[in-house]
Amino acid sequence: MKVSRRDLLTGAAGVMALGKTAxxxxxxxxxxxxxxxxxxxxxxxxxxxPLRQPRGATSxxxxxxxxxxxxxxxxxxxxxxxxxxxxxxxxAYSLLIHGMVERPMVFTLADLKxxxxxxxxxxxxxxxxxxxxxxxxxLTPQQxxxxxxxxxxxxxxxxxxxxxxxxxxKATWFLAEGQDAAVLTRSVPMSKAYDDALIAYGxxxxxxxxxxxxxxRLFLPGWEGNASVKWLxxxxxxxxxxxTREETSKYTDPMADGTARLFSFLxxxxxxxxxxxxxxxxTRGWVEINGIAWTGSGKIQRVDxxxxxxxxWTPAKxxxxxxxxxxxxxxxxxxxxxxxxxxxxxxxxxxxYAQPTKDVLIASRGTSSxxxxxxxxxxxxxxxxxxxxxxxxxxx
Amino acid sequence: xxxxxxxxxxxxxxxxxxxxxxxPPSAAGSGAPRTTAPPPKAPATFGIGxxxxxxxxxxxxxxxxxxxxxxxxxxxxxxxxxxxYAARCASCHGKTGKEGPNxxxxxxxxxxxxxxxxxxxxxxxxxxxxxYATTVFDYIRRAMPPDKPGSLRDDEVxxxxxxxxxxxxLIPQDAVVDAASLPKVKMPARDHFVPDTRGTxxxxxxxxxx
Numbered sequence: 001m002k003v004s005r006r007d008l009l010t011g012a013a014g015v016m017a018l019g020k021t022a023x024x025x026x027x028x029x030x031x032x033x034x035x036x037x038x039x040x041x042x043x044x045x046x047x048x049x050p051l052r053q054p055r056g057a058t059s060x061x062x063x064x065x066x067x068x069x070x071x072x073x074x075x076x077x078x079x080x081x082x083x084x085x086x087x088x089x090x091x092a093y094s095l096l097i098h099g100m101v102e103r104p105m106v107f108t109l110a111d112l113k114x115x116x117x118x119x120x121x122x123x124x125x126x127x128x129x130x131x132x133x134x135x136x137x138x139l140t141p142q143q144x145x146x147x148x149x150x151x152x153x154x155x156x157x158x159x160x161x162x163x164x165x166x167x168x169x170k171a172t173w174f175l176a177e178g179q180d181a182a183v184l185t186r187s188v189p190m191s192k193a194y195d196d197a198l199i200a201y202g203x204x205x206x207x208x209x210x211x212x213x214x215x216x217r218l219f220l221p222g223w224e225g226n227a228s229v230k231w232l233x234x235x236x237x238x239x240x241x242x243x244t245r246e247e248t249s250k251y252t253d254p255m256a257d258g259t260a261r262l263f264s265f266l267x268x269x270x271x272x273x274x275x276x277x278x279x280x281x282x283t284r285g286w287v288e289i290n291g292i293a294w295t296g297s298g299k300i301q302r303v304d305x306x307x308x309x310x311x312x313w314t315p316a317k318x319x320x321x322x323x324x325x326x327x328x329x330x331x332x333x334x335x336x337x338x339x340x341x342x343x344x345x346x347x348x349x350x351x352x353y354a355q356p357t358k359d360v361l362i363a364s365r366g367t368s369s370x371x372x373x374x375x376x377x378x379x380x381x382x383x384x385x386x387x388x389x390x391x392x393x394x395x396x
Numbered sequence: 397x398x399x400x401x402x403x404x405x406x407x408x409x410x411x412x413x414x415x416x417x418x419x420p421p422s423a424a425g426s427g428a429p430r431t432t433a434p435p436p437k438a439p440a441t442f443g444i445g446x447x448x449x450x451x452x453x454x455x456x457x458x459x460x461x462x463x464x465x466x467x468x469x470x471x472x473x474x475x476x477x478x479x480x481y482a483a484r485c486a487s488c489h490g491k492t493g494k495e496g497p498n499x500x501x502x503x504x505x506x507x508x509x510x511x512x513x514x515x516x517x518x519x520x521x522x523x524x525x526x527x528y529a530t531t532v533f534d535y536i537r538r539a540m541p542p543d544k545p546g547s548l549r550d551d552e553v554x555x556x557x558x559x560x561x562x563x564x565x566l567i568p569q570d571a572v573v574d575a576a577s578l579p580k581v582k583m584p585a586r587d588h589f590v591p592d593t594r595g596t597x598x599x600x601x602x603x604x605x606x
Contacts (some may be wrong), residue, residue: 083545096448096456104448111445116438164441175459175592181545183538185459234456243462243528245535252589254512261586262524264592268606357605364606366513 041376052076053142057084059126060325062144064274064292070319070327071121072149074204079211080126080147082246083181086231095199099174099237109215111167112199115156115164118223119202121326123150123294125267127224127251130374137381137389141274141291144378144390148294150327152213153219154202156310158193164235166192171237175244176218179233186227187263188220189239199232222296222325223265224372253373256366268296269355270329270375271303271347282336282386289316289332295338295349296325302348303330309342309379336382342391344379358393367395460534464579467533470550471574474567477559480552484541493521502563508584523564527589529581532557541576 025046027033044050044245050067052060059080062072079085090109098104132139171190178184188197200219208214216293220228226246241247241263253261271293276282280325289307293300299322304313319329330345347355358376365374379391460466470485481493489495500519505511511518512525522532537553539545548556558573565574566581594606 072510083539083542096453098448098453098457102454105450106444106448107445114444114488115442147518160442164445166441171473177456177459181542183458183546185534185538200485236457236459238461240461242534243531244459245539248527248528248531249522250588254510255593256513258510258513258588259590260510260512260588261592264594266592266594268594352465361606368512368516 004147020186022151034206040198043305052079053146054183058082060149061131061142062149064141064146064272065277065280067274070150070292070323070329071204072151072327074151074206074209074212077124077149077151077203077212078126080128080225081180081182081211081230082184085210086180088179088215088231089208093179093215094232095216095235097161097165097235100168100171100239101162101237103164103170104292105165105199106162107343109201112156112201112216115160117154117156117202118198119152119195120198121150121152121323122145122219122221123148123267123325123327124219124225124228125149125294125296127161127226127264127312129373130371130376132376132378132392133371133374133395135392135394137278137392139278139390139392141277145270145272147225148292148327150294152205153198153200154205155198155200155216155219158197160200162190162193165237167237170239172239173241174238175234175242176227176229176232176237177234177236178213178229179231184226184229184246185242185244186229186246187238187244188218188227188265189263190237192220192265194224210331216285220265222267222298224251224267225264246366251372253365254368256362256364264373265296267294267296268352268373268375269297269300269347270346271292271300271351271355271379272378273305273343273345275379276343276382277390278389280388282382282388284336284338284386287334287336288299289343291320291330291331291345291347293345293347294325294327294329295347295353297353298324298350300328300347301352303328304346304348305330305332305334306344307334307341308344310344314347338384340384341382342379343375343382346377358395362395410542410598416552418475424437458534459536460537460577462528462530464575466549467530467575467578469575470554471572472551472556472558473572474555474559474569477555477557477562480485480548480556481559484548488541493560494519495543501560504584510585510588512588521564522560523584525585527583529557529561529566529583530579533578540586 050063054060062076062078093105093109125148129145131143173187173189176186176188198217198219201216203212216232217230218228218232241273253264273289273291275290289305293303302318305316306313316330316332322328355377381389381391488498489501494500503521504523533553535564537555554573561567562569564565
């Protein structure tokens with residue numbers, strides 16, 4: 001799942017080559033050349049080529065260092081899949097809900113769209129979203145935390161569908177099953193369905209992208225991405241969890257006390273400075289340090305920024321509106337007068353939970369947790385020549 | 397006022413309905429148009445969708461519970477599983493299940509230790525980490541092998557499960573695996589698994605745990 005430097009450099013060279021070509025075609029004075037006509041499908045400026053970064057064939061990360069604000073363009077939303085991205089005919093698609101229900105039912109995509117819908121802005125994060133475990137310093141925000149993205153999701157509340165089928169009040173869990181080659185399954189507590197779970201078919205105003213579960217997916221705000229089963233084909237309502245492979249042999253958390261956590265759904269608060277960050281080179285003067293913070297527990301309450309390696313902290317400005325379970329942009333003015341510095345951010349959410357240090361995580365989880373739910377305070381080192389590198393904190 | 401501002405002002409005026417301008421202020425004094433009825437309450441059900449037939453439920457209902465619920469008829473043994481494993485699985489998981497390159501499936505740790513938080517080399521095999529034997533059947537049948545997922549017949553899956561459990565010394569080499577015996581296989585790691593200890597995300601009861 002690692003990205004080699006060569007992959008990165010090759011990608012960067014490709015972007016530069018495209019940019020040069022496009023720039024060569026741009027007129028010196030655009031006011032003296034008639035512009036292009038209207039067209040059916042918009043495109044990015046040819047000089048802008050933000051790219052996801054595939055890690056093997058099963059995931060790719062969002063280029064946080066290239067983005068502004070909080071919404072992730074749908075074609076840059078991270079991917080993680082366990083059997084490839086399936087191609088599903090929306091006309092043939094259906095969702096079966098059965099088990100502890102009064103009326104087992106089948107819903108077509110058109111059926112799902114007839115129900116009253118809601119749109120909500122939420123982040124989605126893979127619980128394996130941490131790429132800073134080794135000693136490498138040439139890591140971008142994309143490589144550190146590319147497996148989180150924020151979209152406006154539109155769909156039908158799962159509670160509405162559960163009322164439609166007459167879900168038993170005695171039910172405690174449901175199984176969600178995908179229509180991909182992994183036929184991926186996860187067990188989810190019924191309480192989440194009655195809280196804020198959605199069956200989503202819209203992403204940032206258009207149909208969900210294939211990589212995000214087209215034509216319809218489960219969406220569990222604030223919970224680890226794996227449980228928000230994509231390409232959803234079936235829900236079975238039950239009174240016990242199913243102990244699928246993904247929730248037992250994977251996506252469990254060995255703890256320092258010799259136990260392992262099952263069903264650790266919640267994504268805890270985390271923040272990451274996305275500018276300045278590797279591979280940026282700073283010039284002296286005022287810098288607006290900024291980045292993203294998010295928590296599965298609700299709203300970000302505060303993000304503190306340090307420019308002296310954690311000795312002192314100052315609250316950053318939070319970009320309004322601060323939305324629940326969504327990326328929140330934070331900004332902090334800093335006059336870099338030269339010299340070495342380490343900049344860091346730490347998020348505090350509305351429950352009072354504070355983003356932990358690496359050492360706090362190790363005390364709880366041990367040194368070799370495979371990396372699920374790894375949300376440490378992360379630093380960037382500014383060197384005296386203005387180059388910015390990731391500040392590694394080796395875990396072993 | 398710049399030209400641009402004037403243009404906007406003209407546009408806004410021209411879009412304002414004349415009737416709205418002529419309307420007298422309401423009792424509330426807001427001047428906003430009044431509604432005449434509250435929105436309808438949502439019904440208990442919307443009558444959208446159709447009943448599922450038993451046949452279409454049966455066609456999709458492939459999950460296996462930890463109690464063995466859903467296990468199909470059939471049986472398997474390690475001896476019959478070995479050639480299937482060699483043909484369909486060994487190229488990814490290694491000749492004996494220990495070699496990789498993909499997930500290591502076979503191997504126990506001395507004393508069935510559970511050092512996974514501290515020892516990065518300890519492999520999470522079926523014998524060392526998987527808490528339920530039923531999961532092996534469920535996962536192989538639904539997702540394996542990746543080059544032809546879902547292609548194994550139930551008896552082939554039983555044979556593979558028997559081969560993997562026997563290789564992990566979880567059942568005798570000559571044991572028969574079927575719907576009755578599989579849920580009874582004791583998995584060494586089972587008792588190490590605990591529910592999430594971080595608590596629910598409410599300020600009132602959120603523990604400090606990580």
